[in-house]
Amino acid sequence: MLHLTRFVDPLPRPKKKQPFKQVKGNTLYEIKMLESNHTFHRDLGPSTIYGYDGQYVAPYFEVNRNEKVKVEWKNELPLKHFLPVDKTVHGAEEDKPEVRTVVHVHGGVTRADSDGYPDAWYTNGYEVTGPFFTRKVYEYDNPQQATMLWYHDHTVGINRLNVYAGLAGFYIIRDEIEKKAQLPKGNEEVFLMIQDKCFFENGEMYYPPEPTPNPYGVFPCILGEFFGDFIITNGKAYPYLNVEKKKYRFRILNAANARFFELSLDNGQSFEVIGTDQGLLERSVKVKKFLLAPAERIDVIIDFSHSSQRRINLLNSARAPYPSGDEVNEYTRYVMQFRVTSKQISSQFAKEQAVHDAKPLFLQYPYDKWKEEDAVKERALLLSEEKDEYGRPYMLLNKTTWSQPVTEKPKLHSIEIWKFINISEDTHPIHIHLVKFLLLSRQRFDKEQYLATGEVTYTGDKQRPLIYERGWKDVVAANPGEEVRVITKFTPYSGRYVWHCHMLEHEDNEMMRPYDVVPKFRFANPFYFINTVVRTISKVKRVMK
Numbered sequence: 001m002l003h004l005t006r007f008v009d010p011l012p013r014p015k016k017k018q019p020f021k022q023v024k025g026n027t028l029y030e031i032k033m034l035e036s037n038h039t040f041h042r043d044l045g046p047s048t049i050y051g052y053d054g055q056y057v058a059p060y061f062e063v064n065r066n067e068k069v070k071v072e073w074k075n076e077l078p079l080k081h082f083l084p085v086d087k088t089v090h091g092a093e094e095d096k097p098e099v100r101t102v103v104h105v106h107g108g109v110t111r112a113d114s115d116g117y118p119d120a121w122y123t124n125g126y127e128v129t130g131p132f133f134t135r136k137v138y139e140y141d142n143p144q145q146a147t148m149l150w151y152h153d154h155t156v157g158i159n160r161l162n163v164y165a166g167l168a169g170f171y172i173i174r175d176e177i178e179k180k181a182q183l184p185k186g187n188e189e190v191f192l193m194i195q196d197k198c199f200f201e202n203g204e205m206y207y208p209p210e211p212t213p214n215p216y217g218v219f220p221c222i223l224g225e226f227f228g229d230f231i232i233t234n235g236k237a238y239p240y241l242n243v244e245k246k247k248y249r250f251r252i253l254n255a256a257n258a259r260f261f262e263l264s265l266d267n268g269q270s271f272e273v274i275g276t277d278q279g280l281l282e283r284s285v286k287v288k289k290f291l292l293a294p295a296e297r298i299d300v301i302i303d304f305s306h307s308s309q310r311r312i313n314l315l316n317s318a319r320a321p322y323p324s325g326d327e328v329n330e331y332t333r334y335v336m337q338f339r340v341t342s343k344q345i346s347s348q349f350a351k352e353q354a355v356h357d358a359k360p361l362f363l364q365y366p367y368d369k370w371k372e373e374d375a376v377k378e379r380a381l382l383l384s385e386e387k388d389e390y391g392r393p394y395m396l397l398n399k400t401t402w403s404q405p406v407t408e409k410p411k412l413h414s415i416e417i418w419k420f421i422n423i424s425e426d427t428h429p430i431h432i433h434l435v436k437f438l439l440l441s442r443q444r445f446d447k448e449q450y451l452a453t454g455e456v457t458y459t460g461d462k463q464r465p466l467i468y469e470r471g472w473k474d475v476v477a478a479n480p481g482e483e484v485r486v487i488t489k490f491t492p493y494s495g496r497y498v499w500h501c502h503m504l505e506h507e508d509n510e511m512m513r514p515y516d517v518v519p520k521f522r523f524a525n526p527f528y529f530i531n532t533v534v535r536t537i538s539k540v541k542r543v544m545k
C-alpha cells in the first residue's frame with residue numbers, strides 16, 4: 001500500500017468567495033464548476049478533481065443573516081466523468097448524460113426551486129437539464145441564525161462521485177448574537193473539512209469501480225459504502241497547523257462519503273463545544289471526544305494556552321462502517337496535528353483571555369424551542385437493509401424507493417415528530433432538507449421482535465441526546481436497534497424537498513425520499529405552479545404532434 005508521511009503539509013485555508021456585484025439589496029455570485037488539478041500530499045503527484053472555481057477545498061461563502069444572495073452555479077465540466085458511473089443506479093441510466101450537477105446548500109432555509117432538488121440537474125452550459133430543472137440562478141435569503149452550512153453536489157445517481165471529486169465547500173452565516181459572543185475570529189477561526197480518500201501511486205484519486213467481491217454482474221458497480229485509506233483535511237492528507245498559546249475556534253465538517261469520525265486530542269485535552277449543525281448552543285459544554293457523522297458539523301473551542309505538549313494530534317477512533325465495522329489503523333487513526341509555538345503571549349492578551357475564560361458562553365437566541373405536545377403528527381420511519389434487483393444489499397427508508405409516490409406531506413408551518421426506527425446494522429446520518437430540528441430521545445428496541453411482528457417493543461428507557469447534540473441540528477445519527485425522535489417545524493416555505501441518509505453510497509442507491517411541505521392552497525406554491533404549467537405545456541405539445 002501507498003505510504004504517506006504524516007504532518008508534512010501545512011493545513012490549507014479555503015479562500016473567501018467574492019461577489020461579482022451588489023445590486024438593489026442583492027449580493028450576486030458566480031461559481032464555475034471546473035475540472036482541474038490538486039495535490040493531496042507532498043509526496044503525491046497532482047490528481048484530477050472537480051472543483052467549484054476549480055479549487056479543492058472550494059471557496060467559502062460568508063453571508064449575513066437575512067442577506068439576499070443569488071448564485072449562478074455554472075457547470076463547465078467535461079462530458080465524461082473521471083470516476084466510475086454505475087448506470088444501473090436510479091437517475092444515472094445509459095440515456096442520461098454522465099456529468100450532471102446540481103448544488104444544494106446543506107442546512108439552508110431555501111425555497112424549493114433553489115434547494116438543489118436531485119432531479120433538477122443540468123450539464124455543461126445547460127445543454128441537457130433534468131425533469132425538475134426550473135432556474136439557472138439560485139436564491140438564498142438566509143433567514144436563519146449564524147452557523148456553518150456547506151454546499152455540495154446533490155445530483156441523483158452520481159452524488160457520491162461528484163462530492164468525492166471535490167464538489168463541496170463551506171457556507172458561513174453571521175449574525176449579531178454571534179458577534180456579541182466575541183469568539184475567536186480571523187486567523188483564530190479555522191474551518192476544517194474532513195474526508196477520506198484512496199489514491200493511485202501517481203497521486204490520482206481512486207474510487208473503486210466495483211465492490212470486491214462483485215457477484216452482481218454489474219460493471220461499474222456502486223459500492224455498499226466507500227471508505228478511504230487516508231484521512232484528508234481541507235484537501236491535504238495529515239496536515240499540520242501552527243497555533244499560538246491561545247484559544248482557537250474550529251468549525252468542523254465531516255464531508256466524507258460514508259466514514260464517521262470520532263475525534264479526540266492525544267494529550268487528553270477537552271473541546272469546548274459551542275455549536276451544532278444549525279448554530280451556537282445556549283451554553284457551551286466540555287467533552288473529551290465527539291462523534292461526527294457524514295454531513296454533521298460541530299463548532300468547538302480548543303484552548304492551547306496551557307498546553308504543555310508542543311505537538312498535539314487530532315485523532316479518529318470511529319469504526320467503519322460505524323458502529324461495528326473495522327477498527328481504525330495507522331492511517332485512519334490520524335487526522336491532523338497542531339503545533340503549539342513557544343511564543344509567549346503578551347500580558348495584555350493574557351488578561352483579556354482570563355476575563356474571557358471566566359465567563360462561559362451563554363447565548364439567548366430569540367427562537368422558541370418546540371415541545372412534544374406542540375406536534376400535530378408523529379411519523380414512524382423505518383430504516384432497513386434490503387436487496388436490490390441485482391441482489392446487492394441496499395438501504396431503504398420505509399421500504400420505499402426514490403421514485404415511489406410521496407408519502408411524507410407535512411403541512412406548512414406545522415410541527416411534527418419524526419422517529420427513525422433503525423433495523424439495519426449501521427448507523428445512518430439522516431438529513432431533512434429545509435428544516436432545523438431538535439433531538440428528543442433515543443430508545444433501544446427489540447429488533448428480532450420487530451422483524452417477527454412489525455411492532456416496536458422497547459428494551460430500555462428513553463435516553464436524552466448526547467450532551468453535545470442538545471442544540472439545533474439538521475443531521476441525526478440513527479443508531480441500529482434504536483428509535484431516535486426529532487421534532488421540527490416545516491416552515492417557512494412549501495414545496496418539494498427531500499430527506500435522506502447522508503452516506504452518499506446509500507443516498508445514491510435509493511436511501512432518499514422526496515417529501516412535500518403542503519400549503520393550504522397548492523397553487524400558492526410557485527414551484528408546484530411552475531411545474532404544473534411546464535407539464536401542461538409539454539402535454540399540449542405532445543397532443544398537437
Ligand SMILES: [Cu+2]
Nearest residue numbers: 428501503506
Ligand atoms: Cu445510510
